[in-house]
Amino acid sequence: MTMIQALRSAMDEMLARDSNVVVYGEDVGYFGGVFRCTEGLQAKYGKNRVFDAPITESGIVGAGVGMAAYGLRPVVEVQFADYVYPALDQIMSEAARLRYRSAGDFTAPMVIRMPCGGGIYGGQTHSQSPEALFTHTCGIRTVMPSNPYDAKGMLIAAIENNDPVVFLEPKRLYNGPFDGHHDKPVVPWSKHALGEVPDGHYTVPLESAKVVREGKDVTVIAYGTMVYVAEAAAQETGVDAEILDLRSLWPLDLPSIVKSVQKTGRCVVVHEATKTSGFGAELLALVQEHCFYHLEAPIERVAGWDIPYPHAQEWSYFPGPGRVGEALKKVMEA
Amino acid sequence: MSKPKGPAKSASKGPGKGKLRLTVPEPSARPGEKTDFSFLKLSKAGEVARPAPDCAYEDTITLKDTLIRVLDEEHQAVGPWNPKASVDELRQGLRLMMLTRTFDSRLVIAQRQKKTSFYMQSLGEEAIGVGQAMSINQDDMCFTSYRQQNILITRGMPLVEMMNQIYSNTADPLKGRQLPIMYSSKKYGFFSISGNLGTQYVQAVGWAMASAIKQDTRISTAWIGDGATAEADFYTALVFAQVYNAPVILNVVNNQWAISTFQAIAGGTSATFAARGVGMGIASLRVDGNDYLAVLAASRWAAERARNNNGPTLIEWVSYRAGPHSTSDDPSKYRPADDWQRFPLGDPIVRLSKHLISLGAWSEQEHQSVQAELEAQVLAAQKEAEQNGTLISGEQRTAADMFDDVYEHMPAHLVAQRQQLGV
Numbered sequence: 001m002t003m004i005q006a007l008r009s010a011m012d013e014m015l016a017r018d019s020n021v022v023v024y025g026e027d028v029g030y031f032g033g034v035f036r037c038t039e040g041l042q043a044k045y046g047k048n049r050v051f052d053a054p055i056t057e058s059g060i061v062g063a064g065v066g067m068a069a070y071g072l073r074p075v076v077e078v079q080f081a082d083y084v085y086p087a088l089d090q091i092m093s094e095a096a097r098l099r100y101r102s103a104g105d106f107t108a109p110m111v112i113r114m115p116c117g118g119g120i121y122g123g124q125t126h127s128q129s130p131e132a133l134f135t136h137t138c139g140i141r142t143v144m145p146s147n148p149y150d151a152k153g154m155l156i157a158a159i160e161n162n163d164p165v166v167f168l169e170p171k172r173l174y175n176g177p178f179d180g181h182h183d184k185p186v187v188p189w190s191k192h193a194l195g196e197v198p199d200g201h202y203t204v205p206l207e208s209a210k211v212v213r214e215g216k217d218v219t220v221i222a223y224g225t226m227v228y229v230a231e232a233a234a235q236e237t238g239v240d241a242e243i244l245d246l247r248s249l250w251p252l253d254l255p256s257i258v259k260s261v262q263k264t265g266r267c268v269v270v271h272e273a274t275k276t277s278g279f280g281a282e283l284l285a286l287v288q289e290h291c292f293y294h295l296e297a298p299i300e301r302v303a304g305w306d307i308p309y310p311h312a313q314e315w316s317y318f319p320g321p322g323r324v325g326e327a328l329k330k331v332m333e334a
Numbered sequence: 335m336s337k338p339k340g341p342a343k344s345a346s347k348g349p350g351k352g353k354l355r356l357t358v359p360e361p362s363a364r365p366g367e368k369t370d371f372s373f374l375k376l377s378k379a380g381e382v383a384r385p386a387p388d389c390a391y392e393d394t395i396t397l398k399d400t401l402i403r404v405l406d407e408e409h410q411a412v413g414p415w416n417p418k419a420s421v422d423e424l425r426q427g428l429r430l431m432m433l434t435r436t437f438d439s440r441l442v443i444a445q446r447q448k449k450t451s452f453y454m455q456s457l458g459e460e461a462i463g464v465g466q467a468m469s470i471n472q473d474d475m476c477f478t479s480y481r482q483q484n485i486l487i488t489r490g491m492p493l494v495e496m497m498n499q500i501y502s503n504t505a506d507p508l509k510g511r512q513l514p515i516m517y518s519s520k521k522y523g524f525f526s527i528s529g530n531l532g533t534q535y536v537q538a539v540g541w542a543m544a545s546a547i548k549q550d551t552r553i554s555t556a557w558i559g560d561g562a563t564a565e566a567d568f569y570t571a572l573v574f575a576q577v578y579n580a581p582v583i584l585n586v587v588n589n590q591w592a593i594s595t596f597q598a599i600a601g602g603t604s605a606t607f608a609a610r611g612v613g614m615g616i617a618s619l620r621v622d623g624n625d626y627l628a629v630l631a632a633s634r635w636a637a638e639r640a641r642n643n644n645g646p647t648l649i650e651w652v653s654y655r656a657g658p659h660s661t662s663d664d665p666s667k668y669r670p671a672d673d674w675q676r677f678p679l680g681d682p683i684v685r686l687s688k689h690l691i692s693l694g695a696w697s698e699q700e701h702q703s704v705q706a707e708l709e710a711q712v713l714a715a716q717k718e719a720e721q722n723g724t725l726i727s728g729e730q731r732t733a734a735d736m737f738d739d740v741y742e743h744m745p746a747h748l749v750a751q752r753q754q755l756g757v
């Protein structure tokens with residue numbers, strides 16, 4: 001399956017298993033989503049379960065909070081992560097805090113899916129990676145899969161989880177893995193082991209990172225598209241990097257990070273999002289706090305520049321294998 | 335109408351009215367002056383027609399500029415909106431309004447005594463929440479603002495429990511995490527109050543949609559003040575309610591003020607708040623919020639409409655915020671001190687009691703004795719609540735409570751932070 005098919009399969013599975021699951025968002029119903037992630041679901045489950053929504057992100061999320069308080073499990077879509085801002089009040093002030101402020105009386109078990117990330121000439125408003133806004137918000141889970149297998153298993157786990165989950169989907173990975181070499185043809189998921197996705201129900205536990213490449217020189221902490229960029233950088237530089245796909249950004253799998261950095265003694269953190277106050281800063285701080293006496297070099301961070309995502313200059317902005325490779329060499333020289 | 339002239343070639347060759355001016359609405363009176371209440375579009379009691387509750391929204395268009403009233407100058411119930419409520423129902427309503435006012439005044443004193451950090455009264459607005467709560471079922475869900483404590487009181491939440499929350503004491507059901515008066519009670523169908531204005535409006539619509547999705551029979555009620563209608567979530571809620579025909583009552587409590595801001599700054603005097611509803615294709619009523627009988631009638635109408643799948647109703651309740659915005663507010667800095675006395679729709683408690691007196695179902699003496707009884711009831715509850723502590727007594731929820739319920743299960747980082755605090 002492609003990542004799109006895997007996500008659809010997860011929703012299909014959960015719509016079939018749990019009559020409280022509802023799916024809606026802009027263009028999600030009849031048309032099946034601008035990325036086809038919900039194709040066929042309305043025809044299969046009816047308009048009562050899968051439907052089109054007006055173009056109001058705060059309405060989509062806000063109504064979802066009310067539905068969740070009633071007892072449904074809404075899986076809502078924000079068409080692009082770049083358009084989540086109108087819904088931030090409902091996510092941060094409401095969904096995230098409902099359980100806490102009502103002392104568990106009301107809860108918001110909902111999933112907010114949103115395609116994120118660049119590498120598709122999306123320009124300023126179809127390329128952003130706003131994960132740091134959510135990891136900074138107490139009470140929500142922020143996750144990002146990097147392949148079809150994880151996408152399905154994590155989405156099912158997110159729908160079954162009783163906390164609100166922001167589910168970020170790197171749209172550059174929808175049809176195949178992408179290592180930052182934009183001049184090379186895309187290899188489809190059908191030619192990739194992780195494109196093999198079981199039918200039926202399975203989960204990938206939230207809060208579990210995955211070592212995607214074992215190594216002994218340096219730990220690379222990555223998620224989303226940057227997992228493949230890091231793999232390419234390791235291969236091209238010959239640095240024996242251990243690459244960790246975080247999968248769940250917050251709450252995260254700290255033991256896996258600590259274990260790896262304590263083994264390698266070096267760490268590079270990579271993400272597409274802009275650098276300053278990005279999620280990488282938190283990762284740096286955690287590694288410093290928990291692995292200080294094991295570190296043999298300053299921790300390096302490769303991120304998007306602190307500018308709005310540009311259009312024509314996409315490949316100067318996107319932290320590709322060249323920049324990640326430089327960081328790998330730098331920590332090895334220190 | 336003059337024909338459009340196309341773009342002016344230069345400022346001096348415009349339509350000839352000189353430079354543009356910014357309009358900033360003002361109330362008709364400031365401290366020391368007298369408010370001209372003619373901006374209120376008032377109707378005579380009994381004058382406004384009552385369409386059937388299953389009517390098309392168009393049939394309510396004219397109702398946006400009129401005012402549904404039942405009690406006339408002589409305190410008689412007149413006209414097509416007369417709810418024909420029994421004397422017992424009315425006496426119960428009056429009692430609940432009086433209880434709300436008594437509760438409020440005691441808690442304002444408790445705030446002065448520093449037993450709590452904060453309080454907000456609903457003085458003058460008691461009829462609206464009581465009347466609506468009496469018109470819906472106990473299992474319907476109310477998504478309120480912070481000024482509908484009367485709904486909780488009507489639904490029977492023990493006063494002690496409400497006070498425990500206000501005192502953030504050891505028995506606070508919200509474990510000391512919430513600002514006083516931000517109640518939450520699933521048991522009493524009262525959704526968790528948020529400090530962020532307007533957010534609950536669209537959530538109420540979502541709850542109602544969920545009820546429809548599950549083919550349930552329950553409805554929800556949404557509550558917002560005149561000021562907060564300017565928030566985007568207000569319009570978002572209206573769109574959702576209309577599009578999905580959600581079984582929800584969309585209440586706008588127009589008490590003329592949003593802290594220091596007159597409702598004209600929320601756009602309320604150029605067009606009524608009820609006009610927003612019909613503008614979005616939602617049946618809308620504009621009702622005397624200080625007329626308990628009108629509150630019952632309009633609420634029943636809207637509840638019936640929602641329950642019969644005829645869709646949402648927006649109700650603008652015209653009332654007046656008689657008290658300060660909160661215990662942190664001093665209205666004498668921005669409005670005339672005697673404003674409430676001059677407000678044409680009067681005091682809801684006085685009006686209902688006069689109606690009952692005219693029916694021979696109430697008396698001055700009974701009023702006094704019921705008032706004394708309610709004061710004793712509130713005082714007893716207060717004594718009981720204070721045994722669980724107050725803000726200054728030092729008995730509060732422990733710091734250990736503060737890390738729970740952020741997530742369903744406490745994640746490792748919060749376990750570590752709690753250990754760091756040593757609790």
Ligand SMILES: Cc1ncc(C[n+]2csc(CCOP(=O)(O)OP(=O)(O)O)c2C)c(N)n1
Binds near residue numbers: 531591593
């Ligand atoms: C989003 C948001 N902005 C500002 C505030 C601060 N605030 C609290 S109450 C209030 C006035 C609300 O007035 P209105 O909606 O008319 O309700 P009323 O207090 O009159 O009942 C304001 C501005 C807030 N709580 N939330």
